[in-house]
Amino acid sequence: MIGRLNHIAIVVPDLVAAADIYKASLGAVVSEVNVLPEHGVRLIFVELPNCKIELLHPIDNTSPVFSFLEKNPSGGMHHLCYEVEDLYASMKRLKMDGARVLGDGRPKIGAHGKPVVFLHPKDFLGTLIELEQV
Amino acid sequence: MIGRLNHIAIVVPDLVAAADIYKASLGAVVSEVNVLPEHGVRLIFVELPNCKIELLHPIDNTSPVFSFLEKNPSGGMHHLCYEVEDLYASMKRLKMDGARVLGDGRPKIGAHGKPVVFLHPKDFLGTLIELEQV
Structure with missing residues (x-):
């Protein structure tokens, strides 16, 4: 069912400083800052040859990653995103196995x-997983 | 400097149960159990099209992942591994930036x-990073 790893999301205390670590110290290609108000985050993409790292910072205290940053003030790995071909079929199979879909259970x-x-x-296994239809 | 993401390591409380979640629920290809006494872990590889997930479980209480599992009894993401072409050149550059290499600072x-x-x-950014020479 799951295909490629699409990205790893890392929540960071300072987006520009985080991008600088990936660009200057680790020599990776990083994007400009993207603001995604509907997801409550500002985001920088780190482009690796085979997948992406997403550096996330909460827009405000209603952001879904705000409490994670409070608990992990130095930052930390937040979730993994796997690609699937048919999100509805994947959800059906996972629910049959007793897995819980967060929120109202419907794709966003x-x-x-x-x-x-x-x-x-x-x-x-203690890992927040995002499934993305491709 | 960094190239491909080689793998994401996830420490798990029960290796066979963890592999079953990835195989049966998420439909991924998983390996047999590998025992690596020199690294203090038993390990199962999850083979994705573009990278690997490594499911790790401590062999005993001297394992480098033992205390992580004590702090995260349900499991959790432990480290990311990036590939580099020249590990010594990478270490030199990182040390110049003030980054700390764990252990005695020499590759293993x-x-x-x-x-x-x-x-x-x-x-x-709160992420344990492994660099692997390829």
Whole structure:
């Protein structure tokens, strides 16, 4: 069912400083700052040859990553995003296995303009998983 | 400097149950159990089209992932591994930037038989980073 790893999301305390670590110290290609008000984050993409790292910072205290940053003030890995071909079929199979889809259980449009859902970390080895339809 | 993401390591409380989540629920291809006494872990590879997930479980309480599992009993993301072409040149550049290499600072032979070092998570946004020479 799952295909490629699309990205790893890392929540960071300072977006520009974080991008500088990836650009200057680790020598990676980084994007400009993207502001995604509908997701409550500002975001910088780190482009690797085979996948992306997404550096996320909350827009305000209603952001879905605000409390994570409070608990992890130095930053930390927040979620993994796997690509799937058929999000509805994937959700059906996962629900049959007892896995919990977060929120109201319906796909939303993600940061790349494609339908996504998030799966409960307690059902997946302490890892928050995003599934993105491609 | 950094190239491909080689793998994401996830420490898990039960290796066979973890592999079953990736195989049965998420439909991924998983390996048999590999025992790596020199690294203090038992390990299962999840093979994705563009990278690997490594599911790790400590062999005993001297394992480098033992305390992580104590702090995260449901499991959790432990480190990211990026590939580099020249590990010594990468280390030199990182040390000039003030980044700390863990242990005695010298490369060791990693789980894939190639030289690796680990970088201090406090210097990299709360993320433990492994660099592997390819």
